Amino acid sequence: MTRPTPEELEAARDRRIDDVLAGGLAVLFCGINPGLMSGATGHHFARPGNRFWPALHASGFTPRQLAPAEQRELLGHGLGITNVAARTTARADELSDEELREGGRLLRVKVERYEPSWLAVVGVTAYRVAFGDRTARIGRQERMIGGTRIWVLPNPSGLNAHWTLPSMAEEFARLREAAGLPDARSGDRG
Template structure:
C-alpha cells in the first residue's frame, strides 16, 4: 500500500497494517465496515464523507495516511511483536523525514508494542517523534467492537480540536 504523504501535514494517520481487501483495491481503510472514513467526517476533519477511492483529497486538507507494518493481513492480530517493532523504527524515520505536526496512531496495542510503551493510553502521548506530537486513537476496524462509531467520532474530534486549536 503506498503511503499518502506530503509536506506540511497537520496529521499523519497511521494504521496498524493494511487489510488484504485494502491491498487488493489499493485504498487505505477500504474494507467494508471500517469506520475510519465516517469518523474522519463526523469529527470535522473532512466536510463530507469521503469514500476510500477519494483518499487523494486528504493531502490538500493537511492529512496523510501510512501504516506501522506494510504487510497486508486478514487481521492485525497475526502480526508479530518483531514486525511491529521494525515497523515502529521505519515509521519513526518516516515521521522525522516528513515532519507532520501530529502522528495519529490508530491502535493502542500497535503503539504500545511498536514503541515499547506498555502503559500508554489513548490521547496525547508524553513522547514525541522528533518535533511531531503523537496522539493514539482506537483502531477503526469493524473488527474492533470496543468502540462505537459515536465514540470513535468523539475521540477523533478531540484530536481535531487540539490540531485546529494550536
C-alpha cells in the same frame, strides 16, 4: 468499484500499498497495517465495515465522508495516511511483535523526514508494541518524534466493537481540536 473476489483478496496477501503522504501535514494517520481489501484495491481502510472514513468525517476532519478511493483528497486537508507495518494481512494479529517494532522504527524515520505536526496511530495495542510503551492509553502521548506530537486513537476496525462510531468520532475530534484544525463540516451543504 466492484468488490474483489475471494481469490483476489487472497492474492493481495503481503502486498504493500502507497502512503498518502506529503511534507508538513497537520495530521498523519497511521494504521496498524493494510487489510486484504486495502491490498486488493490499493486504498487505505477499504474494508466496508471499517469506521475510519465515517469517524474522520463525523469528527470534522473532512467536509463530507470520503470513500477509500478518494484518499488522495486528504492531502488538500493537510492529512495523510501510512501504516506501522506495510504488508497486508487478513487480520492485524498475523503480525509479529518483531514486525511491529521494526515498523515503529521505520515510522519514526518517516515522521522525522516528513515532519507532520501530529502522528495519529489508530490502535493502542499496536502503538504499545511498536513504541515499547506498555502503559499507553488512547489520547495524547508524552512522547514526541522530533517536533511531531503523537495521539493514539481507537482502532476503527469493525472488530473493535467496544468503541462505537460516535465515541470514536469524539476522540478523533479531540485530536482535530488539539491540532488547531477547524470543523470542515461547517461549510457542508449536502
